[in-house]
Amino acid sequence: MKIEKIELNLLESPIKMKRSQGVGTIQASIKRVVLRIRTDQGIDGVGEAQAWEVFSGTNENVFHAIDVFLRPVLIGRDPRDIPARMQECDRALVANPEAKAAVEMALFDICGKLAQVPLHVLIGGKFRDTIPFSFSIANPDIHADIELAKQMLAEGHRIFKVKTGFAAPAEDLKRLSLLREHLGDAFDLRIDYNQGLLPYEALRQLRQVEPFNPTFIEQPVPRDAIATMAQLAAALDTPIMADESVFSPAEALRTVQERAADIISIKLMKSGGILKAMKVNAIAETAGLPCYGGTLWEGGIALAAASHFIAASPNVSLGCEFYMPKYVFLEDVLAQMTPVAAGHVHVPTGPGIGVEVDWKIVEKQRIAFAG
Numbered sequence: 001m002k003i004e005k006i007e008l009n010l011l012e013s014p015i016k017m018k019r020s021q022g023v024g025t026i027q028a029s030i031k032r033v034v035l036r037i038r039t040d041q042g043i044d045g046v047g048e049a050q051a052w053e054v055f056s057g058t059n060e061n062v063f064h065a066i067d068v069f070l071r072p073v074l075i076g077r078d079p080r081d082i083p084a085r086m087q088e089c090d091r092a093l094v095a096n097p098e099a100k101a102a103v104e105m106a107l108f109d110i111c112g113k114l115a116q117v118p119l120h121v122l123i124g125g126k127f128r129d130t131i132p133f134s135f136s137i138a139n140p141d142i143h144a145d146i147e148l149a150k151q152m153l154a155e156g157h158r159i160f161k162v163k164t165g166f167a168a169p170a171e172d173l174k175r176l177s178l179l180r181e182h183l184g185d186a187f188d189l190r191i192d193y194n195q196g197l198l199p200y201e202a203l204r205q206l207r208q209v210e211p212f213n214p215t216f217i218e219q220p221v222p223r224d225a226i227a228t229m230a231q232l233a234a235a236l237d238t239p240i241m242a243d244e245s246v247f248s249p250a251e252a253l254r255t256v257q258e259r260a261a262d263i264i265s266i267k268l269m270k271s272g273g274i275l276k277a278m279k280v281n282a283i284a285e286t287a288g289l290p291c292y293g294g295t296l297w298e299g300g301i302a303l304a305a306a307s308h309f310i311a312a313s314p315n316v317s318l319g320c321e322f323y324m325p326k327y328v329f330l331e332d333v334l335a336q337m338t339p340v341a342a343g344h345v346h347v348p349t350g351p352g353i354g355v356e357v358d359w360k361i362v363e364k365q366r367i368a369f370a371g
């Protein structure tokens with residue numbers, strides 16, 4: 001079996017609301033990359049990458065990285081030998097985890113379709129059919145989010161992650177008070193600073209948010225402030241989750257060694273795909289740290305792939321924030337959305353990633369193509 005063609009689409013996808021979190025804000029639309037890998041046996045695989053310029057990189061760079069640097073090492077090769085293909089990608093191009101995640105998910109999609117099994121069967125089999133669903137409260141208009149959260153509570157959703165650190169500390173406390181006041185205690189509150197606090201002020205500020213009883217506090221300080229992360233994890237009762245501090249397996253190991261977090265957020269866009277996400281999870285699990293399914297701004301293709309990873313990984317036990325397709329995009333690129341119901345994401349059951357792309361929508365949102 002051979003890879004014959006790689007079709008790349010840079011999309012600009014309209015979104016419903018402004019979102020502010022820690023280091024940055026998105027508004028009106030987000031860019032992402034959707035790719036299709038075609039083989040000589042008529043089986044295609046799809047993949048998706050999303051990069052956030054203040055977090056990891058740019059979508060233009062992802063597009064260029066695959067087009068110019070990964071394409072030559074993939075064309076003509078066997079898509080079924082995924083570890084070999086990914087090692088060649090790593091040797092051809094340093095970093096660029098989002099680009100590699102998109103390529104790897106398309107290869108897994110091909111293998112799953114070939115074997116007629118869902119992706120999670122290829123990586124060890126299924127531990128769970130559904131994943132607890134978390135929605136991020138990130139609208140600078142807190143009252144708009146309270147209304148949305150009320151509606152979501154009525155639909156059975158129970159986990160809300162509040163984005164903090166983009167406004168003054170007093171403003172964050174006011175938003176948290178308003179949430180508890182309007183929504184009560186019947187929800188699981190998590191707090192994510194997206195690196196928004198400076199190390200010198202973090203402990204005092206976080207002591208003030210602990211009374212709101214969050215399940216965890218995510219990435220309060222900049223990614224390289226490992227010593228501060230360790231101090232906070234030791235000083236606070238609330239578990240500290242590393243997000244931006246852990247992209248790679250090596251960073252997961254450092255976090256464990258330095259005791260710099262109690263939980264790790266895993267994103268395929270950070271790790272560079274499922275195989276490396278499994279390594280991050282194995283390191284965390286061995287050290288006794290549970291993991292969580294995070295995202296950047298990717299849509300239904302990438303999130304379905306990540307659902308398979310979580311389905312096959314018992315230690316990724318704290319849920320996922322796979323809300324973009326249903327709650328933020330005006331229109332995703334799938335013919336049918338992966339179901340989110342009663343507070344859970346349902347793991348796809350079809351072969352491969354188990355999604356069908358609507359290529360007309362891809363064309364509509366496309367701003368660049370390479371094939």
Ligand SMILES: [Mg+2]
Nearest residue numbers: 192194218243
């Ligand atoms: Mg985060």
